[in-house]
Amino acid sequence: MREAAPGNSQVPTADDDRDPSYGDPGRVARPSVLALGGSTRAQSTSEAALRIAAEGATQAGADVQVLAGRDLMLPIYDPDATDRSPEALRLLALVRDADGLIVVSPGYHGGLSGLLKNALDYLEDLRGATSPDRGSYLDGRAVGCIAVAHGWQAAVGTLHQLRQVVHALRGWPTPFGAVVNSSEVRLDEPAAVPASVEQLHLVGRQVVEFAHMRMSYAASQATGGSS
Numbered sequence: 001m002r003e004a005a006p007g008n009s010q011v012p013t014a015d016d017d018r019d020p021s022y023g024d025p026g027r028v029a030r031p032s033v034l035a036l037g038g039s040t041r042a043q044s045t046s047e048a049a050l051r052i053a054a055e056g057a058t059q060a061g062a063d064v065q066v067l068a069g070r071d072l073m074l075p076i077y078d079p080d081a082t083d084r085s086p087e088a089l090r091l092l093a094l095v096r097d098a099d100g101l102i103v104v105s106p107g108y109h110g111g112l113s114g115l116l117k118n119a120l121d122y123l124e125d126l127r128g129a130t131s132p133d134r135g136s137y138l139d140g141r142a143v144g145c146i147a148v149a150h151g152w153q154a155a156v157g158t159l160h161q162l163r164q165v166v167h168a169l170r171g172w173p174t175p176f177g178a179v180v181n182s183s184e185v186r187l188d189e190p191a192a193v194p195a196s197v198e199q200l201h202l203v204g205r206q207v208v209e210f211a212h213m214r215m216s217y218a219a220s221q222a223t224g225g226s227s
């Protein structure tokens with residue numbers, strides 16, 4: 001049993017419930033990907049983008065779990081709090097166990113939405129190693145970064161912010177980051193916007209590719225670097 005993350009004794013830190021074959025060279029590699037984001041708006045375009053990127057990860061062979069919109073409505077992150085809501089604990093457990101993530105934010109006033117940033121602030125509770133194969137925060141995980149706004153300027157600016165936040169959380173932003181201009185692209189009719197769908201799928205695929213690379217690395221370490 002490892003020590004609890006600082007500031008919150010409730011945060012899941014044990015690795016008891018992790019796949020015991022992690023790092024085993026014989027493991028059948030099927031990475032788990034957590035897809036986070038969207039807005040609370042009905043017909044949210046950023047949630048649609050999230051689900052399309054998640055589809056790309058699924059097609060690439062991942063098991064994907066989606067936490068979207070209202071799933072992320074958590075109390076404002078309080079570093080001094082000693083207990084967390086069940087929803088926050090669920091988020092933390094899913095992040096801890098994910099082999100990769102996809103994160104989508106709408107552009108609000110030129111930047112990340114408060115909903116998403118607050119959810120990411122909770123990852124402070126994952127500071128320090130939370131299991132033998134997990135370092136601080138998003139260490140060792142690729143994070144597919146996607147931004148959706150009513151114009152290109154806010155979409156691109158929000159993507160930059162999201163990448164910065166992922167870097168601060170020790171994650172690996174995917175090389176390709178997607179932006180969607182919701183004033184031009186209707187994601188509720190994916191067949192009409194194949195280029196956007198392909199870009200969002202690519203982000204999901206890159207997360208899975210990186211997870212496979214990390215799994216191979218973990219397996220090679222488990223065999224003393226011989227594979």
Ligand SMILES: Cc1cc2nc3c(=O)[nH]c(=O)nc-3n(C[C@H](O)[C@H](O)[C@H](O)COP(=O)(O)O)c2cc1C
Pocket residue numbers: 038039040041043044045046047106107108109110111148149150151152154155182
């Ligand atoms: C509070 C708020 C602020 C916004 N600020 C901007 C902005 O600065 N620039 C922009 O292009 N769009 C802005 N938008 C529009 C959203 O980015 C756009 O509608 C996006 O598709 C929202 O995502 P959603 O459909 O998932 O809710 C704003 C929307 C809201 C609700």
